[in-house]
Amino acid sequence: MTDDLRQRIAESVGSAKAADIVMTIVQPELIRLRKDMQLWCDAAASAEKLRQHQAADADRYEQQLRHERDEAVNALDRVRSLHQHNEDAGYCDLCSKHGDITWPCATIAALDRAKEV
Secondary structure (H helix, E strand, O other): HHHHHOOOOOOOHHHHHHHHHHHEEEHHHHHHHHHHHHHHHHHHHHHHHHHHHHHHHHHHHHHHHHHHHHHHHHHHHHHHHHEEEEOOOOOHHHHHOOOOOOOOOOOHHHHHHHHHH
C-alpha cells in the first residue's frame, strides 16, 4: 500500500524526492489511522458479541416468562375447576362446605376482579 501510494505521489508531483518527503509526513498518519481502524473493528466485534449475548439472554428470559405465564394460567384454571357453580343450589359446592353460599364465591369473585385489571 505505501509503495503504491509513494508511486502515485511521485507521479502526481513529478518527483521521487518530493514523494519521499510527503511519505515521511503521511506515513505516521497512515499508521495511526490503521491502528484507529483496528480499534474500531475490535470495538464493533465486541459490540456484536455483546448484542448476541444479550439477545440470547432476552430469548431465555422471554421463554421463562412465557413458562411462568402458562403455569399461572394453568393454576388459575385448576382453582376455577375446584370452584364450580352448582346450578341447582346456586352456589359454589367447595365454598359451601365452609359456610359461603353465594355465587360467585369469594374465590371466583377475586379471580374475576383480577381479570378486569
